[in-house]
Amino acid sequence: MREVETIRNHGVHGRESTLRMFAWLFAVAMVVAANGCAGCGQGIREPLPEDSTPGSGTSELLSNGGCPKGSKCGIDKALLASICPSGNCDTGGTGNAKGIYAATGGNYCFKAGNTAFFCPEAFVTIEKGLFLEGHYLDDPSNRTQRPVHARFEGSSTSVYVYAIHGDGTRLTIKYRVNGQDYSLTGAEVSKLILQVPGLSPGGSSGVSYELQFFPVQTEKTAKDGVSRYELRYRNTTLPDVPANWSRHCEANDEKADAFVVSFLEGQRVNSVSASVTDDATVTTMACESGSIVTCLAWGYTPWDVSTGQRDVTRDYVYRSCLQAKRAAYFVGASDFKSYTKKGTLILKRDQYGYGFEQDTIPRVEAIWGPQGAVCFNPENRRRPDAEAWAGQDPNNLNTHGVPPCSPADWSLQGKFATGPAEKQQEPSKP
Secondary structure, eight states, rough: OHHHHHHHHHHHHHHHHHHHHHHHHHHHHHHHTHHHHHGGGGTTTTOOOTTTOSSSSSSBBOOSSSSSOOOOOOOGGGSSOOSSSSTSOOOOSSOOOSSSSEEEEEEEESSTTTTEEEEEEEEEETTTTEEEEEEEEEEEEEEEEEEEEEEETOOOOOEEHHHEETTTTEEEEEETTTEEEEEEGGGGGGEEEEEEEEETTTSSSSSEEEEEEEEEEEEHHHHHOOOOEEEEEEEEESSSSOOOEEEEOOSSSSGGGGGGGEEEEEEEOOOOTEEEEEEEEEEEEETSSSHHHHHHHHOOSSSSTTOOBHHHHHHHHHHHHHHHHHTTTTTTGOOOOOOOOOTTTEEEEEETTOOOOOOOOOSOOOOTTTTEEEEEGGGGGGGOOOTTTTOOOTOOOTTTOOOOOOOOOOOSSOEEEEEOOOOSSSOOOO
């Protein structure tokens, strides 16, 4: 009898122990989730050299492996939200000094005479037709959408153009004649000249432009698959005065790719913070030198190139790259400054291996999310000079509360990493 009672009691104790173990494991899981999936970071670092000091931020190496392709360790979707609520951001500056639509020092604004005037950022396709969206340089808060008309080259007859898309960065222009719909892609897009009338901060009348796209075939396209175009425009405000064509994306150098544009479908990018808003009506247009196109060329497309399907994890890494490329460490703290300059060498890698080239990073500068640096090691910053930091004490920089990268693990928030490259290396080309 005692044996039976012992057996019964053993069964009860076993079930109670199992329940207690389950409850404990569940509690641990909840703590891990609440702390940014910290446990998922195990195994993502390569071995440290024997003479290195863990947590120093100067000799840590980042590798893939903690999260396989997909989202096993998850992402913080809250960071995909817009950084700039309506009215909180002011574009300002000359051209685009923040490196988003064009590199710092460049210009992505159409000129009126010799003065930069209107900064185009996206084509918008809605029920009313096709519009060009942007802002005025001298009145950056005055954003506008102007209707787009069209004519064929060599003809003055108007053509109803109703949509522009950037399917996988490939430009497609759709128009209608006598109730029949047509599409232009590839070299054929140059046959159509787009017309944008009435650009003026003060009213409906003002400066008018004509735009013409020409596909650019480069070795880069064969490598990264990004379709590139030269955009030529001219001011047609005075129809009796012959207007000369200008190349969009003015830069400080005369390299051919300095005047190249490409497209991002279905997303609008803020020109101050680089925060991204999903919008199926929008096709963003940006210069080759800015982070929008460069990150696409690095392999960080928000879609899977093999299927064309948008992927939330890829999108998260792309938005993180927008900040990392231009060293916008503190965007999440409303410091919208870019702490780099054109030609600065960096090493880069992402947790999932999406990028075309994955560098080994012996000295971690920062790990990034869509709202800037998740962690930052000031001693490894890519621009240590006083100019970049506006006279701050180099030994006591204002990091806006962003913690150091110690250890250099991926996290729920940080999926993209950068580090300073060796000075003797040549700048990497996207």
